[in-house]
Amino acid sequence: MINAAGPWVDDIAALATAGRAKAHLRLVQGSHVVVRRKFEGAHAYIFQNGDGRIVFAIPYEDDFTLIGTTDRPFAGDRDAVAISGEERDYLCAAASAYFSEPVGPADVVSSYAGIRPLYEDNAASDATVTRDYVFAVDAPDGAPPLLSIFGGKITTYRRLAEHAMERLARHLAVPARPWTGDAPLPGGDFAGGFDAFLAEVRALWPWLPAATARRMARAYGTRIERVIGEARAPDGLGRDLGGGLSEAEVDYMRREEMAQTSEDVLWRRSKLGLHLPQEAHENVAASLAADFA
Ligand SMILES: Cc1cc2nc3c(=O)[nH]c(=O)nc-3n(C[C@H](O)[C@H](O)[C@H](O)COP(=O)(O)OP(=O)(O)OC[C@H]3O[C@@H](n4cnc5c(N)ncnc54)[C@H](O)[C@@H]3O)c2cc1C
Missing domain, CATH: 1.10.8.870 (Alpha-glycerophosphate oxidase, cap domain)
Structure with missing residues (x-):
């Protein structure tokens, strides 16, 4: 079984192993704001913020600019995550330090927030805790293995899937040969x-x-x-x-x-x-x- 439940991965691991699995996650909220397009062109900007973090501004959906993101510890209801006023003000201030026209809360037309289920590596800051993925395999004798996935990025999803299959192949009688490197995603099978x-x-x-x-x-x-x-x-x-x-x-x-x-x-x-x-x-x-x- 593969446990890829994101922010809920610890809960599922604990349930499926009758409490043997220990908690691995640090939950860190990240929020973004969307404003009307701030600049022409297809390029992104990365702004160095005064607190040592970076904030990006990316062309978004043709008519908009996406500004993100934040890093703050999260301990609330995982089903009800939303940007806070403080995060919105932080992103607006960070962008205003660079754009010729400032960005204010009234310019925000949309926002979204998510929770990063980061692998707890005891880093001092939420911004520097590892973004790599880590696996935990629970495979008691004779029982089907449980592979839990902690952390990770969309950009590494294919490598992650290959590594997961490598780890499971040890327990299952199936050859795990990577085959997805050249396989198009659904709808992506056009050349040219x-x-x-x-x-x-x-x-x-x-x-x-x-x-x-x-x-x-x-x-x-x-x-x-x-x-x-x-x-x-x-x-x-x-x-x-x-x-x-x-x-x-x-x-x-x-x-x-x-x-x-x-x-x-x-x-x-x-x-x-x-x-x-x-x-x-x-x-x-x-x-x-x-x-x-
Ligand atoms: C704010 C933020 C910014 C990010 N920025 C980037 C970025 O710039 N680049 C990048 O590459 N990655 C980024 N990521 C990471 C990226 O979003 C994740 O790596 C990716 O979403 C992981 O996909 P996933 O399908 O493994 O897990 P998730 O997208 O977390 O999905 C887990 C799913 O499991 C479901 N689930 C939970 N419990 C159960 C259950 N009991 N039964 C059935 N289903 C269940 C949940 O509903 C959810 O749909 C960011 C994440 C956040 C939060």
Whole structure:
């Protein structure tokens, strides 16, 4: 069994090993703010902050700039993490020290926060505790092994998965040969780069508005076929729920990406929540409710 429960990994390890596993985590909150685009270009900025930390500003969703992040100890309810006023002010002040136009709390159009489940290496500061991943394997004689994953980054997910399989191969009668190095992620099986792929999308479905074609090609890659299905015209995608988001797209997210709520659709599976009018949020919720009814 693989225990990749992120901030909950210690709980699962303790449960599955009847208390043998000890706690390994340091929970550190990180928050971000989103403001209207602060600069032209595709580059990011990294600002050296007065407290020794760095803060970044990254182009985000075409029209916005993402500013992050914070590091602060977290001990609250893991289901209810949210940016604090203090974190928002910290990020605004850090960015204001560098941009010619200051960033104030009133400029913040959105924010999000998460909890880093860092492996406790007893570093003095939350900013310097290791971001590497660490495994713990519990394999009592004759029982199936439990591999718990502590820490890690999205950027190292594939290496992490290979290492996890290496560790488990010792316990299971399966050869663990890495095979994912050249394997495309779902929808990523197109050669020749994104621009060539987008040109194919435009040629196949010329009736899709240009901005929608680009957004969908970027979001779904070759899986755009599964979203569009047999549609031959815009009304084949069902109603426009607002801002070019069709019922067919929401249905795809529900069917293939396990979206259950409007937050899943608008914030977790996409970032459409930033762009669409309030009415679209209500329409998505109603469309999902009808599907689940
Ligand atoms: C603020 C912040 C900034 C970050 N910045 C970066 C960055 O810049 N670059 C980078 O590479 N990485 C970054 N990371 C790290 C990255 O987000 C994680 O490495 C990545 O999300 C880990 O993915 P995961 O699927 O292993 O775990 P998670 O995304 O933590 O998912 C764990 C899942 O397990 C589920 N779960 C828990 N308990 C149970 C249960 N009992 N049954 C079923 N499911 C359960 C949870 O609901 C959750 O969906 C950042 C993380 C945070 C919090």
